[in-house]
Amino acid sequence: MPPAKKRARRYDPVRTRAAVLAQFANVREAVGGLGPDQLALPTRLGDWTVRDLVAHIGMALTAVHRALDLPAPPRQNVTVVEWPFATAANSTAIDEFTRRLAAGHPDLDAYLADVDRSLRALLDEHPGGRLLETSAGAMPLDDYLVTRAVEIVVHTDDLTAAVAGLDVPHDRQALAATTRLLADALAVKAPGGSTEVRVPPYAVVQCVEGPRHTRGTPPNVVETDPLTWIRLATGRLAWKDALAEAKVSASGERADLGDLLPLLA
Structure with a gap:
């Protein structure tokens, strides 16, 4: 008899949404206290500065906005656990987009505040089952938000590593979702x-x-x-x-x- 197929892990959509918003709030609070010299510091992400990294964190959430602007795909064709394997293929485009974003938003506090407001409005408006066409493939909004938790948690750690004395906390649910998705x-x-x-x-x-x-x-x-x-x-x-x-x-x-x-x- 063949082994039973392992059931895919499910993520609580309410907790996931709360985790994404909570971790983003942690980042916003930390970034609000950084001065120009700190924003100009290098990071462990190639030649990105802290300013570039912060802009990218906002960009990771506005990916939800961009996906919701597109027509819903007819069917899901990728699962959330497959998302990590699709990220490397988009690295060049992500780098270029990040640099343009950082240059175009000198006031990072205002930029992050706008991202937060608009994301909350979109999450209130759209059901979690709404299919999105993402860079990895078509998946429901609720699943895509799990990947956004991963993005923010990973880059929160990058931010902490880049700025001496900065210790950005990790929301427990966001950290849990990130750990589980990468283990799966x-x-x-x-x-x-x-x-x-x-x-x-x-x-x-x-x-x-x-x-x-x-x-x-x-x-x-x-x-x-x-x-x-x-x-x-x-x-x-x-x-x-x-x-x-x-x-x-x-x-x-x-x-x-x-x-x-x-x-x-």
């Missing part, structure tokens, strides 16, 4: 049941081909914390460096994830 994406990329990846308290997934574990302690286990996992999954942290710095534990012959990461670049 690993299971899609490397299907199997020989290795258990644990990211407490938010996610546990089985992955990697090999003997399937059914009882007791798995022979191949990887465990880390949410932010370390997100950095690994997005290429902010190399697997070998995470091991050397004891930020991840890996036991068993199939516990080396180095060739599978990053998932989102």
Whole structure:
């Protein structure tokens, strides 16, 4: 008998919407206190400055606006867990759009406030089942908002890394959704049941081909914390460096994830 097909994870749409707005509010509060010198600092994202990064965070949310301006596609053709694999193909266009956006909005506080107001209005107006044509494919608004949570959480961490003394908090639900989506994406990329990846308290997934574990302690286990996992999954942290710095534990012959990461670049 073939193994049962794993049921796709579902995300509470009310919590997801609240998480996106809450994390964006955290970013707005932090950015409001930055001066010109801090906005000109480099980031770990190529030659983007902090100003470019902040503009990009706003752009990640106005992607909802742009998608809602388009006609609804006839049918869904992509699931939310497939979204991470589609991001790299759009990197050049994203970079160009971000730079134009940063140059065209010298008052970042006003820009982010406008993004917040308009997004809230759109979310009040449109049902979560409304299909959107996104850069990854057609998916419901509720699912697309999960990807927006990922974008904001990942770039919140980039922002904290770029500005000394800045510690932008992560909304718990936004962090949970990001951790789970990226863990599920690993299971899609490397299907199997020989290795258990644990990211407490938010996610546990089985992955990697090999003997399937059914009882007791798995022979191949990887465990880390949410932010370390997100950095690994997005290429902010190399697997070998995470091991050397004891930020991840890996036991068993199939516990080396180095060739599978990053998932989102």
